[in-house]
Amino acid sequence: MITLDGITKTFGGYRALDNIDLEVKDGEFLALLGPSGSGKTTLLRIIAGLAFPDAGTVAFDGEDVTGLKVADRKVGFVFQHYALFKHMTVADNVGFGLSVRKRGQRPPKAQIRARAEELLELVQLGGLGNRYPAQLSGGQRQRVALARALAVEPQLLLLDEPFGALDAKVRKTLRRWLRDLHKQMGLTSIFVTHDQEEALELADRVVVMDHGVIEQIGTPEQVYMEPATAFVSDFVGETNHLPGGIHVRPHEFRIVEDGGQPVIVESIFRKGGVWRIEGSLASHAEVVELDLDATLAPPSPGDTIRIVPRRLKTFPQSGATSHDQA
Amino acid sequence: MNTLSILRARHLLIAAALAFIALFLVLPLAAVFMAALEKGLEAYAAALVEPDALAAIRLTLLVAAISVPLNIVFGIVAAWSIAKFDFPGKSLLVTFIDLPFSVSPVVAGLIYVLMFGAQGWFGPWLAEHDIQIIFAVPGIVLATVFVTFPFVARELIPLMSEQGRDDEEAALSLGASGLQTFLRVTLPNIRWGLLYGVLLCNARAMGEFGAVSVVSGHLRGLTNTMPLHVEILYNEYNFVAAFAVASLLALLALVTLVLKSIVEWRFAYHRRSAGH
Ligand SMILES: Nc1ncnc2c1ncn2[C@@H]1O[C@H](COP(=O)(O)OP(=O)(O)OP(=O)(O)O)[C@@H](O)[C@H]1O
Numbered sequence A: 001m002i003t004l005d006g007i008t009k010t011f012g013g014y015r016a017l018d019n020i021d022l023e024v025k026d027g028e029f030l031a032l033l034g035p036s037g038s039g040k041t042t043l044l045r046i047i048a049g050l051a052f053p054d055a056g057t058v059a060f061d062g063e064d065v066t067g068l069k070v071a072d073r074k075v076g077f078v079f080q081h082y083a084l085f086k087h088m089t090v091a092d093n094v095g096f097g098l099s100v101r102k103r104g105q106r107p108p109k110a111q112i113r114a115r116a117e118e119l120l121e122l123v124q125l126g127g128l129g130n131r132y133p134a135q136l137s138g139g140q141r142q143r144v145a146l147a148r149a150l151a152v153e154p155q156l157l158l159l160d161e162p163f164g165a166l167d168a169k170v171r172k173t174l175r176r177w178l179r180d181l182h183k184q185m186g187l188t189s190i191f192v193t194h195d196q197e198e199a200l201e202l203a204d205r206v207v208v209m210d211h212g213v214i215e216q217i218g219t220p221e222q223v224y225m226e227p228a229t230a231f232v233s234d235f236v237g238e239t240n241h242l243p244g245g246i247h248v249r250p251h252e253f254r255i256v257e258d259g260g261q262p263v264i265v266e267s268i269f270r271k272g273g274v275w276r277i278e279g280s281l282a283s284h285a286e287v288v289e290l291d292l293d294a295t296l297a298p299p300s301p302g303d304t305i306r307i308v309p310r311r312l313k314t315f316p317q318s319g320a321t322s323h324d325q326a
Numbered sequence B: 001m002n003t004l005s006i007l008r009a010r011h012l013l014i015a016a017a018l019a020f021i022a023l024f025l026v027l028p029l030a031a032v033f034m035a036a037l038e039k040g041l042e043a044y045a046a047a048l049v050e051p052d053a054l055a056a057i058r059l060t061l062l063v064a065a066i067s068v069p070l071n072i073v074f075g076i077v078a079a080w081s082i083a084k085f086d087f088p089g090k091s092l093l094v095t096f097i098d099l100p101f102s103v104s105p106v107v108a109g110l111i112y113v114l115m116f117g118a119q120g121w122f123g124p125w126l127a128e129h130d131i132q133i134i135f136a137v138p139g140i141v142l143a144t145v146f147v148t149f150p151f152v153a154r155e156l157i158p159l160m161s162e163q164g165r166d167d168e169e170a171a172l173s174l175g176a177s178g179l180q181t182f183l184r185v186t187l188p189n190i191r192w193g194l195l196y197g198v199l200l201c202n203a204r205a206m207g208e209f210g211a212v213s214v215v216s217g218h219l220r221g222l223t224n225t226m227p228l229h230v231e232i233l234y235n236e237y238n239f240v241a242a243f244a245v246a247s248l249l250a251l252l253a254l255v256t257l258v259l260k261s262i263v264e265w266r267f268a269y270h271r272r273s274a275g276h
């Protein structure tokens, strides 16, 4: 178990992390989710021992490791830009962690090579050991970086935006693959992302961060359905802001014959399995987005439809608590 | 402008550049070899194997052999700390690294005379302990190190800054020690830039005149490097010998240029293939 207690980090007066408390359970797959600059990487680096907090403690299984360097923490770190060693073959990259061990603990060369091949098999890159990183695609490089981190048998795997530099299709494939790999290995893992879809799809629990503080910790279901703050409601999934601090997600509207709010349809297009309607509230000139079952006949632009929220949340404009009115 | 006149302008510019290079670089270089061989190969060879010339060549090689490795170490340490760490006084350090470029070599030589000369700050102490720096090999090495200091560091700072800390951090996170990280990750990452800097540093170390001239004392066969030896021969109207030794320096320049082009080509290739 990993326990963070009151972690604070400032950079020249700027508070990048402010009093962070967090517990990560063994075998858990945890996402750090937040917008750019919210402190995700900084927190991950502090957990790894690549950076050190100004205040607070990091403990692994109850043992204080705050002052311990990265080499002594038994963590695997996967960098956003892979950080593969360009002058080494893929196999040498993967075997690096074993080859730098002290003489007594260092396996013989052939064994390192065999272990590297094994790990490359695991990340589905069997047979590419003799290539150089420059001869691989982005997704392949990312998997080499992962294999390299796993080679030292870490207790904890840390991934900084593991799919950040990849295109949407590759991201999706790798994402699913990483989730399966995690299931198979059961290694405690923390990954950083600013993509809420990625966090919701992969993680057992999601930590939503903003401006160096944790806004909410919960299962994907909880942060999506029960956002603790207006920020979370906004950042995780799409949300319509209605007057009075009311937040309604696009799929949480229902079209009714009478009553409800009149909305003038401005545009309509197919978005996956639903019709996405963009319109304006007649009463407030607010733009609303709503989804309509694609099996129903869609309205046309210019039509007026009447909607009621099936579910809504109100957030006091300046507070952090929410009132459920489902 | 139509394409034709653009084309013509381009040819004109290229021709002007080539003519300039021929007039100011190639022609003088050729003249050196021509003057050296004026009295035939025998006179040329004799000028090179004459004891004072051999002593000058030996001293030049010795000075380069000491000052280049020193500057490799200093250059890497300075570039490393500047590129990879933030510390107070960093910009001051960068300025100091450039100092030898901006100060006249003669001044650089005088600084050492002021410090270590008989009338200098440490002069009496050195005399007491029977240590000779000025008008001796140590002074020449010091002056050369000073003058050539920026070459390696200047080459490495931008390279190391651009590469960032990720590779090193990755190595450390995989359990490598600081030394292992340096030898197996940092050094291979900078090798072409380093080689390039070393070549330039070496060329300057062997060719330096001004600073060395001040501290050397011009003792024939003892403290004369090749450039100083050339000057003495020239002042004695021994043109064939002067140009013979000079041709060796010119040859060094040509070899450096060729090696430099090879390194540059490898360096560019390395960078291209390393693109993310
Ligand atoms: N070494 C540093 N020196 C100064 N400021 C820093 C440093 N590292 C991070 N910061 C600042 O701390 C804040 C948090 O940075 P961090 O890299 O943790 O954000 P992030 O959530 O990972 O963002 P992104 O999604 O863009 O990677 C930012 O405002 C950043 O400018």
Ligand SMILES: [Mg+2]
Binding pocket: A040, A041, A042
């Ligand atoms: Mg980041």
